[in-house]
Amino acid sequence: MNPHDHEDDDGAEASSASITYASDAPPAGGAPSDGAARSALQGRMALAAKGLFPLLLLAGLLAVFVRVGPIGVFRAAFPPIEELTFERIAFPEPGLVRVHLVNGGPEPVTVAQVIVDVAYWEHTVVPDREVGRLDDIVIDIPYPWVDGDPLIVTIVSSTGVTFTQEVAVATQSPQVNRSYVLTFALLGVYVGVIPVFLGLLWLPFLADVSQRWIDFFLSFTVGLLLFLGVDALEGAFALTGQVASAFQGVGLIVLGVVGTPLVIHAVGRVARGDSAITPLGISILIAIGIGLHNLGEGLAIGSSYAVGEVALGTSLVFGFLLHNTTEGLGIVAPLARSRPSYAMLAALGLIAGVPTIFGTWIGGFSYSPTASVLFLAIGAGAIVQVILVLGRSMGSHGREGLRGPLNAAGLVAGLIVMYATGLFVAA
Amino acid sequence: MGDKQDKKRGQAHAGISRRDLLRSGVAGAVGLAAAAGALAGSKPGDAEPKLGGAGGAHAQGLAGANGDVSPDGFDATKFLKTFDYGRVSTLPDGQIQREYEITAVDREIEVAPGVYFAAWTYNGTVPGPTIRCTEGDRLKVNFTNGGSHPHTIHFHGVHAAEMDGVFEIVGPGETFVYEFDATPMGFHLYHCHAIPLKRHVHKGLYGAFIVDPKEGRPEANELLMLMNGFDTNFDGANEVYAVNTVAHHYQRHPIEIEQGELVRVYLGNMTEFDLLNSFHLHGNFFRLYRTGTDLERYEWTDTVMLCQGERAVLEFTYDYPGKYMFHAHQSEFAELGWMGIFDVKPRTLV
Numbered sequence: 180m181n182p183h184d185h186e187d188d189d190g191a192e193a194s195s196a197s198i199t200y201a202s203d204a205p206p207a208g209g210a211p212s213d214g215a216a217r218s219a220l221q222g223r224m225a226l227a228a229k230g231l232f233p234l235l236l237l238a239g240l241l242a243v244f245v246r247v248g249p250i251g252v253f254r255a256a257f258p259p260i261e262e263l264t265f266e267r268i269a270f271p272e273p274g275l276v277r278v279h280l281v282n283g284g285p286e287p288v289t290v291a292q293v294i295v296d297v298a299y300w301e302h303t304v305v306p307d308r309e310v311g312r313l314d315d316i317v318i319d320i321p322y323p324w325v326d327g328d329p330l331i332v333t334i335v336s337s338t339g340v341t342f343t344q345e346v347a348v349a350t351q352s353p354q355v356n357r358s359y360v361l362t363f364a365l366l367g368v369y370v371g372v373i374p375v376f377l378g379l380l381w382l383p384f385l386a387d388v389s390q391r392w393i394d395f396f397l398s399f400t401v402g403l404l405l406f407l408g409v410d411a412l413e414g415a416f417a418l419t420g421q422v423a424s425a426f427q428g429v430g431l432i433v434l435g436v437v438g439t440p441l442v443i444h445a446v447g448r449v450a451r452g453d454s455a456i457t458p459l460g461i462s463i464l465i466a467i468g469i470g471l472h473n474l475g476e477g478l479a480i481g482s483s484y485a486v487g488e489v490a491l492g493t494s495l496v497f498g499f500l501l502h503n504t505t506e507g508l509g510i511v512a513p514l515a516r517s518r519p520s521y522a523m524l525a526a527l528g529l530i531a532g533v534p535t536i537f538g539t540w541i542g543g544f545s546y547s548p549t550a551s552v553l554f555l556a557i558g559a560g561a562i563v564q565v566i567l568v569l570g571r572s573m574g575s576h577g578r579e580g581l582r583g584p585l586n587a588a589g590l591v592a593g594l595i596v597m598y599a600t601g602l603f604v605a606a
Numbered sequence: 607m608g609d610k611q612d613k614k615r616g617q618a619h620a621g622i623s624r625r626d627l628l629r630s631g632v633a634g635a636v637g638l639a640a641a642a643g644a645l646a647g648s649k650p651g652d653a654e655p656k657l658g659g660a661g662g663a664h665a666q667g668l669a670g671a672n673g674d675v676s677p678d679g680f681d682a683t684k685f686l687k688t689f690d691y692g693r694v695s696t697l698p699d700g701q702i703q704r705e706y707e708i709t710a711v712d713r714e715i716e717v718a719p720g721v722y723f724a725a726w727t728y729n730g731t732v733p734g735p736t737i738r739c740t741e742g743d744r745l746k747v748n749f750t751n752g753g754s755h756p757h758t759i760h761f762h763g764v765h766a767a768e769m770d771g772v773f774e775i776v777g778p779g780e781t782f783v784y785e786f787d788a789t790p791m792g793f794h795l796y797h798c799h800a801i802p803l804k805r806h807v808h809k810g811l812y813g814a815f816i817v818d819p820k821e822g823r824p825e826a827n828e829l830l831m832l833m834n835g836f837d838t839n840f841d842g843a844n845e846v847y848a849v850n851t852v853a854h855h856y857q858r859h860p861i862e863i864e865q866g867e868l869v870r871v872y873l874g875n876m877t878e879f880d881l882l883n884s885f886h887l888h889g890n891f892f893r894l895y896r897t898g899t900d901l902e903r904y905e906w907t908d909t910v911m912l913c914q915g916e917r918a919v920l921e922f923t924y925d926y927p928g929k930y931m932f933h934a935h936q937s938e939f940a941e942l943g944w945m946g947i948f949d950v951k952p953r954t955l956v
Contacts, residue, residue, distance in 0.1 A: 294942070299669070301672045302672055308720070335718070335838065335845060336861060338721075339723055339836070497944055
């Protein structure tokens, strides 16, 4: 896009305002260059008018439509399609079930009754039983839920349409208090921060190997990231079915996967100007990418922990440490020939690891499928950007890039290591 | 209930399936989380109750449909004791004739507070008017189809084939006159027999038809109860169960009866989709007269099970005052609306 046009959008109104004031008082002097400036401004105004004309017509048409109503043929005799989507079913305390719903359908929906485990139950609705489009509500049901049992909630609308959600295991939901905040934070530290820092300790090893082998480990990193990216994307697509249709789960994925790398790229370009990207720059990008991915991972951990779906086991902890420590290796691989300060290394580790903590908080305390899809897609998008940057840098200065036999082997090795450590996790 | 199956289905709630979780190494975090919790000075498990809300909602009587139906609509309390004896005249041969006007109307009805159902009705209500006569009376039913689909009225009883309301389909705007002698005595039903039968019945085209014995039954406080259900989301299963249409109505508005008085319930089953329905009386037993066609009691019981279209006459007397539940003994139906209360008032001393 032409930057000049871009400027015009924002500047048009202010310029036209100032020209009006100027022409209000022409006798008060009148500079010699007045005519030239005026014609330039007139040109920009004309351009703005050309851009705005279709929008004005559209606004007029919409106004008529709202006032007069839709044309008769658009109306149908059958009842409107109603849609309510469950965002979350929480168990804040014994004897209370709290249901969060959003209306993602085209028409308002009125909540008439609530059925819990196939029994009508009294309840309160906040703020209102009539739920407008894109509005959300919270229903409190004083129901004696049983710890460890499944639970089914059905909402009956005024037209008799039902919306049902099952909870596999009812268990007390985490409350925002010191104990849980700390628990989730520690969870994030173990899951995201510690393994990443462990991986950073490979830097001295990398400093002593040849460029050929550094490229091998960079390719290895690409393999790891590719695995994580596809994993995040798969998770995002799997969730789209639970996103209210108005919020367009697939649309969010496109936005996250395509938008994130472009934004990171643009920000990077503005920050460093025309100079080429440094190894440290690449490492920062990788750290951001892994950090965004870990945010999504934290969400998954927090929400699963909150609904009591995660099982315990030493072998799982073992596998998990193996699995995520590789992320740290990925971050330091581009720095093999640099001498980064300890502070910089720590910063990289924090950028990659700390988002996990935020993820567990968000997932644990206010899980929403919509937010999860977006976060997972952003994570996948960030990884796409990192892979592009790594691939390009490895292909420069006479290096072989990812197509070189050793590097290709490195990439596949990265995929295999992720898969193999994943097997440990699933044990 | 298939436990494993349910848990599998329910996992969608967590957003990410257990398999995905394990693969991304998340599950390992939990062992650490437990350790973290211990470090933080409290095990997360401490907060988890073994039984959520023990003694909670049930004790507070919170089960049941929320709110109440509009007072402008169908009054299920009034309906209990509303019997339509028709326009009575005497034929030249001395036979009593009862003439009824019945019109099929499409109407939206409130089947639970705030839940509206696009019903097909006889005279605007579900169930339709309770037709009552004495055995041997001549019945003349002038039927007008004011609905949008072809309908009929099929009366249970002994009558000529062309009066059976099956093959003589009455189109929208058309009329038909059903004429037959009321026999045998007992508690019967009438309903639409146009096809598809299931739809015409579950949309609401049915009612009660009482043929009293010539010698009459003992004086009693008589109540008409038709067990029915509504499939509000058209998935082939009922979302609402009730006697006389409105979910939990007689729970919100207990039926007042008097200690020691004879109560007679005409109980029929017009529930669609479920094979069976039942009636259970608390704190008492009743004399059961199946189909009401015999004056000898069939059984002395507190629970009766009726198939679709079956009916019975129940007689009982309460010895003690207080509130007594009556409901389907299928707990599911009871909690989905088929639940009521008899409020037995102490006998007034004379």
